[in-house]
Amino acid sequence: MTLNNLSVNEILNQAFTSELDPKMSLEKYRHVAFIFSVLQNSTAILTDLKARKNYIYHGALSAHLGIGEKMTCEMPDSIWEESILKCIHPDDLISKQTMELQLFHYIKNKAPEERLNYYLVMRVRAKAKDQSYFPLELKVFYASSADSIQLVLYIYSFTSPNSTDQNAPGTIINSGNGEVLLNTGFQLKKLLSKREIEILREIAKGSASKEISDKLYISKNTVDRHRQNIIEKLGVRNSTEACHAATLMGII
Numbered sequence: 001m002t003l004n005n006l007s008v009n010e011i012l013n014q015a016f017t018s019e020l021d022p023k024m025s026l027e028k029y030r031h032v033a034f035i036f037s038v039l040q041n042s043t044a045i046l047t048d049l050k051a052r053k054n055y056i057y058h059g060a061l062s063a064h065l066g067i068g069e070k071m072t073c074e075m076p077d078s079i080w081e082e083s084i085l086k087c088i089h090p091d092d093l094i095s096k097q098t099m100e101l102q103l104f105h106y107i108k109n110k111a112p113e114e115r116l117n118y119y120l121v122m123r124v125r126a127k128a129k130d131q132s133y134f135p136l137e138l139k140v141f142y143a144s145s146a147d148s149i150q151l152v153l154y155i156y157s158f159t160s161p162n163s164t165d166q167n168a169p170g171t172i173i174n175s176g177n178g179e180v181l182l183n184t185g186f187q188l189k190k191l192l193s194k195r196e197i198e199i200l201r202e203i204a205k206g207s208a209s210k211e212i213s214d215k216l217y218i219s220k221n222t223v224d225r226h227r228q229n230i231i232e233k234l235g236v237r238n239s240t241e242a243c244h245a246a247t248l249m250g251i252i
Helices: 008-012 028-040 060-065 088-109 192-204 209-216 220-234 238-249
Strands: 041-047 053-058 072-074 120-126 133-144 149-158 173-174
Touching: 028 041, 028 053, 028 149, 041 060, 053 060, 060 149, 088 120, 088 133, 088 173, 192 209, 192 220, 192 238, 209 220, 220 238
Parallel strands: none
Antiparallel strands: 041 053, 041 149, 053 072, 120 133, 120 173, 133 149
16 A cells, blocks of 8 residues: 555445445455556555555566565555655655545545546656656555445556646546546645644744744744644654645645
8 A cells, every 4th residue: 555644544444334245345356457567567565454455566667666576466565655655756756645635535435436437647757766856657546335435446557758747736526427527625724723834834934843842832842743743744754844744745
């Protein structure tokens, strides 16, 4: 799975009490992932959130990235697939996670039969074995039972350097009618409290905890606690990364 702490708790804490539609079973999704890896030479990753398991199908792209051999499959007992994540440009990782959140929040309240219509497509930069970056197309599909989003299918494929605007955000598409969703109504600012955003803005200005506490009339311990909460919510390692991530996401 390629979501960070921004969404992992919410997604993993779903009920998972009902089963997938037999017409679109886990085995059928595994076959779909395999077909993509063969026909498009893609790296296809199917994540079973309920079983906490990944199915990774390697095409020629995997060999180019140095993460697997063509026409092979891995089935780690984990939802984390670090090998491809470490190849993706850090800025693009944040953009991808942001768009995945938007897709999840948009379809979770849809009827189960409608959810399959929606998918995410975007461009990311990945690092090849020679350490140079090149463009990839990423498509993300969610499959659900009645009460939860159970499967996530990631398709990473080669794409032309000029196929899309490098700075364009991802796009959520309704494959049932071709509609492109420009606004899903999901607000990233809801990830952080008003106070946390206020403190993060001060951190971005270079203010130390004591300076922030004096300005906002709160204790230094309270500022430090908010710092830690921000880091955990954004799934980053320190305040510098938190400011960078929040800026890319439009939170500050």
